[in-house]
Amino acid sequence: MSRACGPKGYYSMFPVVLVCLAYVSMALPDGVLGILWPSMSADFHQPLGALGLLLPFGVAAAVLSSTMTGRILARIHIGQLLSASTVLSVVALLGYGLAPSLWAVVAATVVLGLASGAVDSGLNAYAASRFGARHITWMHACYGLGATIGPATVGVALSSGMRWRWAYVIIAAVQMTLACAFLRNGQHWAARPDVPVATAVRRHAAAPVSGLGGPAGPRRYVLALSAAVFAIHIGIESGTGLWAYVFLTTGRGLPPETAGLAVSGFWACMFIGRVILGPIAERVGAARVLSCAVGGIGGGAAMMALPGPAVLALAGMLVLGLAAAPIFPLLTLTTAGRVGHDHADKTIGLQVAASKIGAAVLPAGMGLLIQHLGATALGPAVLALALVMATGYGLLVRLTTSAETPIPPEPRPGRSTES
CATH class of the missing domain: 1.20.1250.20 (MFS general substrate transporter like domains)
Known part of the structure; x- marks a missing residue:
């Protein structure tokens, strides 16, 4: 009974909730910089156009970490990667809040880009191997939710008289809470081939075309x-x-x-x-x-x-x-x-x-x-x-073959694949 009613639903839905929260967390800072930059640039005695200096650094860092995520996931599981990346994001947000100059903001942007790229790639890799179409699209919908909550939170903070630095501290506190949740629930991120949600993708992903898995x-x-x-x-x-x-x-x-x-x-x-x-x-x-x-x-x-x-x-x-x-x-x-x-x-x-x-x-x-x-x-x-x-x-x-072709289960180690 526990297998049918307890672990099945728990193990299938709990990672979905964590992943959706992680996507909300990733989106929180994305819409904030544009709102806070007028106040930040005034404090740093920089023109508004200096924002264009930050964007290439953030994009380059995100691209670098995204391309490295596959190699990292071969050594650690997604929970460890998300925990470390979310902590890195907290460091970046605190760096924004404590930045004494524009170049400190540039450094924080690089750190945030590294964290964002790793989280984005890691979550997508995890979801693609374990979720079905419903949950992976809901995960991406949560990005829009986070991108809405972030600016709204900052707007409330600014309208209440807080300085822009405290807005970053508030978002950093939210992300630190999520990082602790990822750390505490690390066992749910580990690969579990017997988990029902892990088989969902087999109904939607395509089987490899002949030759693509080899040459x-x-x-x-x-x-x-x-x-x-x-x-x-x-x-x-x-x-x-x-x-x-x-x-x-x-x-x-x-x-x-x-x-x-x-x-x-x-x-x-x-x-x-x-x-x-x-x-x-x-x-x-x-x-x-x-x-x-x-x-x-x-x-x-x-x-x-x-x-x-x-x-x-x-x-x-x-x-x-x-x-x-x-x-x-x-x-x-x-x-x-x-x-x-x-x-x-x-x-x-x-x-x-x-x-x-x-x-x-x-x-x-x-x-x-x-x-x-x-x-x-x-x-x-x-x-x-x-x-x-x-x-x-x-x-x-x-x-490639049709996206509806079922993928046969991988053979267990030590057993022949031939019938």
Whole structure:
């Protein structure tokens, strides 16, 4: 009875809760810097534009730690990595709060980037090997929750008269609490092949294509193509969210209030999509949802690019947000099917690194286009990227088997695999 009612539900859901909390924790600092930077720059006697100096350092650190996560997970389990990374994040946040100069803030940004990249890659690798479509999309939905809570917390702190330094201390205290939770529950992170939730991914991940688990050449090609799809997808998502307000107001003539609500609607569609499309993917298959989502991004981008009333562009942006919602988690979930289980953790780390590069480079490129061609250039730019991403995803589908092919259990050591 205890096996059916106790450990089964406990071991299956407790890691899900921890992972969702970890994703909330990871997102807490992300939206805070932009809110606090005006106060910080004034204290450091720096122009507002000095914020651009911090971003490359943070991205480079996150990319470095993301690419190394697969190797680290080969030596320690995810609970240890998350605990250490969350403590590192606490150190970085306290570094912000105690920073005497801009260069101390740069150093804290590097430390936070290292922690963020490791947590992001580690959580995705863990979820891809143990969760189904429902839980991995919910995990990514929790990022939006954390990205909302962080700025709200800072807003309350500032409105109550606190200085910006205390805002970082508050977030550091929250993350330290989570780090202690990860440490205390480390046994639940260890690999447990008999745990029911660990088998969920077998209903959604694809079996390795012949040759991808062996010769390195085909696997490298799939890895490069997969990383490119991740980079372009996140570039579309980030660039649309960043430039949507300028696009709708300057380019399409919407009132600022309406455009602001539309941008909020874009991120709300991302959150809602991850909540509802995960369970749908478990019912109809990750491959079908991914194909529809990739097509939906193209459709939404086309609506943004077409000349016409502003409401058409607004609707296209919302369609794009809803369609983009499940792509990152479901592509992560099916990673093992593209490169094989033995290479999945390292590949997920590289995919996360590629997504961070895409999030930094492509929105910047969109900004240059807007500067030289006008705000309406965002629509065609997003459409072109959507077509490139769809082409890349189509190639991945051709190179890999269906995402519904069951994966047979691995043979136990010492037993022959032949019948």
